[in-house]
Amino acid sequence: MKKPGSLSISGSQILFSISLFGVFINTGVAQQRTVQEKVFPTTISKVWVADLGNGKYKNPVINADYSDPDAVRVGDNYYMISSSFDGVPGLPILHSKDLVNWTLISHALTRQPPFEHFSRTQHGNGVWAPAIRYHDGEYYIYYPDPDFGIYLIKAADPAGKWSEPVLVCPGKGLIDPCPLWDTDGRVYLAHAFAGSRAGIKSIITIKELNKAGNKVLDQGVIVYDGHETDPTLEGPKFYKRNGYYYLFAPAGGVATGWQIVLRSKNLYGPYDRKIVMDQGKTATNGPHQGAWVDTKTGEDWFLHFQDKFAYGRVVHLEPMKWVNDWPVIGTDTDGDGTGEPVTVYKKPDVGKVYPIASPAESDEFNSIRPGLQWQWQANPEGTWSFMNAAAGTLRLYTMKVPDSARNYWDVPNILLQKTPADEFMATTKMKFSSNPKLENEKAGLIMMGQSYAGIAFKSSNNGLSLIYMVCKNAIKGKPETEKELITLKQKEVYFRLKVQKGAVCQFSYSLDGKSYTDAGAAFQAEAGLWIGAKMGLFATRTSQINDSGYADVDWFRIEPLVQNGL
DSSP, X not given: OOOXXXXXXXXXXXXXXXXXXXXXXXXXXXXXXXXXXXXXXXXXXXXXXXXXXXXXXXXXXXXXXXXXXXXXXXXXXXXXXXXXXXXXXEEEEEEESSSSSEEEEEEEESSOSSTTXXXXXXXXXXXXXXXXXXXXXXXXXXXXXXXXXXXXXXXXXXXXXXXXXXXXXXXXXXXXXXXXXXXXXXXXEEEEEOHHHHXXXXXXXXXXXXXXXXXXXXXXXXXXXXXXXXXXXXXXXXXXXXXXXXXXXXXXXXXXXXXEEEEESSTTOOOXXXXXXXXXXXXXOSOXXXXXXXXXXXXXXXXXXXXXXXXXXXXXXXXXXXXXXXXXXXXXXXXSSOBBOOSEEEOOOOSSOOOOOBOOOOBOOOSSSOOTTOEESSSOOTTSEEEETTTTEEEEEOXXXXXXOSSGGGOSOEEEEEOOSSSEEEEEEEEEEOOTTOSSOEEEEEEESSSEEEEEEEEETTEEEEEEEEETTGGGTOOOEEEEEEEOSOSEEEEEEEEETTTEEEEEEESSSSOOEEOSSOEXXXXXXXXXXXXXXXXXXXXXXXXXXXXXXXEEEEEOOOOTTO
16 A cells, blocks of 8 residues: 555646636737636656757657647647547646646536447447637547537637537538637537548538527638648648638548648638658658647747557647748748657747646556546446545446457446657556456456457466466457466555557566566567557456455556566
8 A cells, every 4th residue: 555645647647727817819819817826736747748948849759649739829828739539537628838838727518419329338439539629718629530520519628518419410430620700790610520420531621600600600611621731631720810711621531641631711712732741861750630829929830639549649749830820830941831740849839837747657556546547448437446445445346348349448447548759668566356246257457459468367266376378459349368377465566568669668577666577578569550559448247146356456557668677
């Protein structure tokens, strides 16, 4: 058991206050509002910090899978959201004061509708690329579900409670929405199409919304067709500046594409096109899809993702400038108007220096709920877990795997988080109390993806053992292989996962928390569907009686790599 008062974070804990009172100008409609002062706890990662401490930063600013980022500035504060697919809670909300140091402060979706549909795993479905805007004293998030349509949720406080989702535009294959409040008071929504559902892609449509922004009024107008020059055009972000309408959009594919900007004096076009950033001679593949934000000091910046495959789509920050009413993103060394991503650059001038911060990673489980970094593979049931704050543990009850489950790819009650760096070590202390009336209860540590591996307790008539499990091509329903490691005489074990460059994973275990023994061969982590590999905790059984066993997780810690035995 950890000592009372031990930190529930991976580094130092800092509290800071914010007062939201300001103007967001990029939508073309100035708004201002005072929001009650908020206090957010912040963490500092032990494995990746973008702030170099010398006035510069390195990319990625978030080395974790916050894909399809969009952001808004209100006063001195930046709020960023990302796609979350079938992870619950969904729509993570991050906060920053300087665009480099980010804190995960909330989720806008506590459960994902339709609720019954998302009670099962829905890999690759759910929340695709969203947009966040601030208008008339409220924060608006428009998010697409490619199987149901475009939803709207709102909040007065981005860290507070968000409204229930309203289906603004029902339909299949409608993705990546972004609103614009025009200077004449009319409201519009730009979006793209998913070919897998709509039967067409690489086009952008603009539709008019009602004044409330919660209902489409027409079928829309296609304003740009990217089939010839910009295949897989999607992810539009809608702005107005100096009398021009702008659509910032990625094209060319998730891992290999480029960033274009479309510009027109007329809402419905015709739009001129320009590539404003591509990989160029850098190592940053597919730099695109994200958000233009500014600072109160007059600087412009662009947040976007880079696909790092098993690690997911990480977040980069690029300088941006305007040349002849065209944005240039990154550094344009040859002056052709197309920028390239930066690796190290001076931090944004936001008027002062703010403390280093990172999204949460480690968890001591001392609170009344798990840390915000954790997500289930489906809408959770109330019986899956219990936060025993008095003991400082997370209790996971063994839940029966669905009858239709072919392997853990189909199991909803797996608690997961993103990988935080290219190299790191995750260690957890777990005590397993199996139900004596049950066999084949399991609880352990897993690296989840289209293929997965894990180390776990397993119960049988002969007592407890440790197993190492691997499932190649889990996405295709392939069976899991299992290797018994040792027979246990104790209920408490330390599990460890070491991740090296290239997402090569080595699981190990310890009976005393000091000396670790490798469990099987190294495992190559794989991405999920539109997400990176995720690591986490699980507790399952294969049969149903009137009670369950349970695993008590004392802590989960992310640290730099060390050699076994240290």
